[in-house]
Amino acid sequence: MKTNKLFTLLLPTVAVTGLLLFNALKNDTPPKHKAATGNAGLTLPAGFTASLLVKDVPGGIREIAPLPNGDIYAKIYTPTMRRVVVNKSIVLFHVEGDTATVKTSFGTTPGSGVYIKNGYLYGSTDTSVYRYKLNSNYEVINPEAPEKIVGGLIARREHQPKAILVDDNNNLYVNIGAFSNSCQVKDRENGSMGIPGCPVLDSAAGIWQFKADKPNQRYKDGIRYATGLRNVVGMDWNKQNNQLFVMQHGRDGLSDMFSQYYTKEQSTLLPAECLYAIKQGDDAGWPYIYYDQIQHKKMLAPEYGGDGKKTGGEKAIDPVAAFPGHLAPDGLLFYTGTLFPEKYRNGAFIVFHGSWNREPHHQAGYFVVFQPFKNGKPDGQWEVFANGFGGTEAQINEGGNSVNYRPCGIAMASDGSIYVSVDNSKGINRGAIFKISYKK
Amino acid sequence: MTLNKIAAVFTAVILLSSVSVYAQVKKTAVKAKPTSSKGLSANMANGKAIYGKVCITCHMADASGVANMNPPLIKTTYVLGPKPKLLSIVLNGLSETIDVDGDSYSNVMPSQAFLKDQEIADVLTYVRNNFGNKAPAVTLADVKKARAAKK
Numbered sequence: 001m002k003t004n005k006l007f008t009l010l011l012p013t014v015a016v017t018g019l020l021l022f023n024a025l026k027n028d029t030p031p032k033h034k035a036a037t038g039n040a041g042l043t044l045p046a047g048f049t050a051s052l053l054v055k056d057v058p059g060g061i062r063e064i065a066p067l068p069n070g071d072i073y074a075k076i077y078t079p080t081m082r083r084v085v086v087n088k089s090i091v092l093f094h095v096e097g098d099t100a101t102v103k104t105s106f107g108t109t110p111g112s113g114v115y116i117k118n119g120y121l122y123g124s125t126d127t128s129v130y131r132y133k134l135n136s137n138y139e140v141i142n143p144e145a146p147e148k149i150v151g152g153l154i155a156r157r158e159h160q161p162k163a164i165l166v167d168d169n170n171n172l173y174v175n176i177g178a179f180s181n182s183c184q185v186k187d188r189e190n191g192s193m194g195i196p197g198c199p200v201l202d203s204a205a206g207i208w209q210f211k212a213d214k215p216n217q218r219y220k221d222g223i224r225y226a227t228g229l230r231n232v233v234g235m236d237w238n239k240q241n242n243q244l245f246v247m248q249h250g251r252d253g254l255s256d257m258f259s260q261y262y263t264k265e266q267s268t269l270l271p272a273e274c275l276y277a278i279k280q281g282d283d284a285g286w287p288y289i290y291y292d293q294i295q296h297k298k299m300l301a302p303e304y305g306g307d308g309k310k311t312g313g314e315k316a317i318d319p320v321a322a323f324p325g326h327l328a329p330d331g332l333l334f335y336t337g338t339l340f341p342e343k344y345r346n347g348a349f350i351v352f353h354g355s356w357n358r359e360p361h362h363q364a365g366y367f368v369v370f371q372p373f374k375n376g377k378p379d380g381q382w383e384v385f386a387n388g389f390g391g392t393e394a395q396i397n398e399g400g401n402s403v404n405y406r407p408c409g410i411a412m413a414s415d416g417s418i419y420v421s422v423d424n425s426k427g428i429n430r431g432a433i434f435k436i437s438y439k440k
Numbered sequence: 441m442t443l444n445k446i447a448a449v450f451t452a453v454i455l456l457s458s459v460s461v462y463a464q465v466k467k468t469a470v471k472a473k474p475t476s477s478k479g480l481s482a483n484m485a486n487g488k489a490i491y492g493k494v495c496i497t498c499h500m501a502d503a504s505g506v507a508n509m510n511p512p513l514i515k516t517t518y519v520l521g522p523k524p525k526l527l528s529i530v531l532n533g534l535s536e537t538i539d540v541d542g543d544s545y546s547n548v549m550p551s552q553a554f555l556k557d558q559e560i561a562d563v564l565t566y567v568r569n570n571f572g573n574k575a576p577a578v579t580l581a582d583v584k585k586a587r588a589a590k591k
Contacts, residue, residue: 356500
């Protein structure tokens with residue numbers, strides 16, 4: 001009660017101070033880009049700035065969906081920590097300059113995905129997709145009553161989060177990650193071979209397409225739009241190609257399970273994390289193959305007769321770009337703004353959550369990469385765009401629970417800057433949002 | 441030129457990191473408590489080697505695990521608790537989401553039954569007496585008993 005009183009007393013003070021500060025800043029420069037003048041601890045290309053809008057958000061933030069006014073809907077993945085409910089499942093942040101504050105929060109359905117389209121706010125749990133109607137101010141009209149769009153999706157202990165997006169034809173795309181590392185008879189067990197005709201593919205390891213406005217759909221109402229994708233978290237619609245692009249998380253443990261064919265060193269670098277351009281009916285080859293970014297080849301998986309040398313997957317599509325192994329791509333954004341310099345337009349920003357399974361090598365990732373594109377195709381070498389989410393080099397090398405922030409989602413704000421969300425800080429599910437801007 | 445710069449920075453990062461990983465490993469070795477007998481210290485050294493070969497990928501170098509996926513091995517009831525339970529997890533694997541001190545971990549733990557009995561005893565003794573843990577050693581007899589109970 002005392003704390004509440006204190007809050008009540010403090011709140012107006014904070015608000016007034018904020019207002020005064022805001023007004024003071026207003027006189028100097030346009031408020032929109034005044035915010036990001038520092039780098040918030042990130043290393044960025046010349047001319048770019050960053051600010052940490054909010055941190056220590058209980059439960060961690062997965063995907064984010066910005067509004068035209070700059071505010072952000074954020075999806076909380078784990079509202080329960082140590083058996084205590086710490087947050088609602090969706091938080092709306094109001095962004096003012098350098099700071100994001102909680103405007104409202106609602107929902108009891110934790111999960112990963114959030115997406116705004118056609119006047120609806122879509123969200124995903126590990127087994128379902130639902131939506132809320134928005135009013136003209138992008139406020140949820142009835143936060144107590146989401147409409148279930150898809151239910152009954154498989155989630156079994158691995159790759160459970162469901163990434164979602166809606167295209168311009170009102171199709172809903174849902175990633176259903178494989179509930180297995182490489183479809184072994186005994187998952188992740190030393191030397192266990194692959195199950196013939198991998199049954200995981202029937203209900204997972206692919207992108208499913210549903211109708212974005214039809215309630216209560218199940219598997220039978222959707223189509224398996226693309227298969228052979230082990231797990232996808234980052235996906236975006238490429239407007240130039242009018243096509244779905246996805247980032248696959250490559251398999252783990254080549255050397256852990258098949259040390260006769262792979263050294264630990266090889267296993268830390270392979271296989272690639274792949275960017276795929278998806279057409280309906282495509283097969284990216286999991287679990288039968290993986291992509292080797294060093295040899296630029298599709299390799300037969302050891303579970304299915306591979307030995308690190310045999311190639312395979314003649315019918316599987318090739319990635320359009322390939323990145324080092326185990327960096328965990330959790331966010332993909334095609335940059336359609338005009339704030340950033342010309343070279344970034346229509347290129348891909350990829351958020352790498354950062355590795356945990358590169359021992360005995362140092363861990364890596366925890367950064368945002370830029371892959372230049374030209375005419376809808378990757379053009380030139382990728383580069384690290386925003387680095388340092390993890391903290392010092394020592395923290396990054398140690399990885400996992402040592403890093404300051406594990407970046408996850410990415411979205412473009414209406415002013416052309418980008419927001420990057422964080423789902424974990426120092427091993428605890430605490431969220432944050434960074435804003436990266438450019439000084440014209 | 442920019443690419444070259446990036447490459448140079450990357451090389452530097454990789455070099456630096458290998459040094460720091462090496463330094464870290466050394467530090468851990470120094471920190472390890474001196475053991476009473478020569479036999480035990482040989483077992484600990486063997487346990488450490490097994491840990492670095494088999495366990496480290498998921499449980500990490502400092503045994504702190506990976507949030508939401510792979511549980512930590514630091515002062516948890518699983519590690520410090522009864523030996524039969526711990527041995528059963530190592531021999532049979534674990535395919536259920538577990539709660540460790542209030543946080544849940546969901547990744548699959550594969551069976552490590554392919555390890556030799558002595559290797560299992562050594563690695564578990566090592567884990568139970570490192571990373572801030574202190575618990576009685578796991579003996580060869582403990583492993584044999586658990587192996588017999590497995591089927």
